[in-house]
Amino acid sequence: MKRNLLYLILLLFVGLSSCVVSYKFNGTSIDYTKIKTISVADFPNQASLVYPSLAPDFNEKLKDEYSSKTRLKLVPRDGDLQISGEIVDYELIQIGVNAAGTSTKTKLQITLNVRFTNKVNPSEDFEQRFVSYQEFSNDQTINQVQDELNQQIIEDLVNQIFNRTVANW
Secondary structure (H helix, E strand, C coil): CHHHHHHHHHHHHHHHHCCCCCCCCCCCCCCCCCCCEEEECCCCECCCCCCCCHHHHHHHHHHHHHHHHCCCEECCCCCCEEEEEEEEEEEEEEEEECCCCCEEEEEEEEEEEEEEEECCCHHHCEEEEEEEEEEEECCCCHHHHHHHHHHHHHHHHHHHHHHHHHHCC
């Protein structure tokens, strides 16, 4: 009786220890046995309205995202995954109008064109536009809020691109 109980406990222990549950907390779906490198080309600013620090800030944040959230090695070119594109629009859009017909709110909007190439699985390749914006009250000038809004927009754009390329969302 004790012997059977001991065998049952041992069998249960062995059975449970062979079960493995795996979670990915960063949300990526990368097969690191096949995909080892990523190249992220600098995005030139081709918008008609140019904010000087936008391109360098965006480029650095995008590279940092992949470096910090994946095990991919960042290479200058010809990575297993390749990201390139350009900043195509940087615009201020009046969105709120009061009774007197004057604007009360403005939207700062940035549009990127992104090309993604997956050399291991070409069916995942795409070219897509990504858009993000932040609104601000006309009680403030663009010069007062531009740095903060740009950082918020860059963060959102980087998240959108990361999720579309390696999180398969």
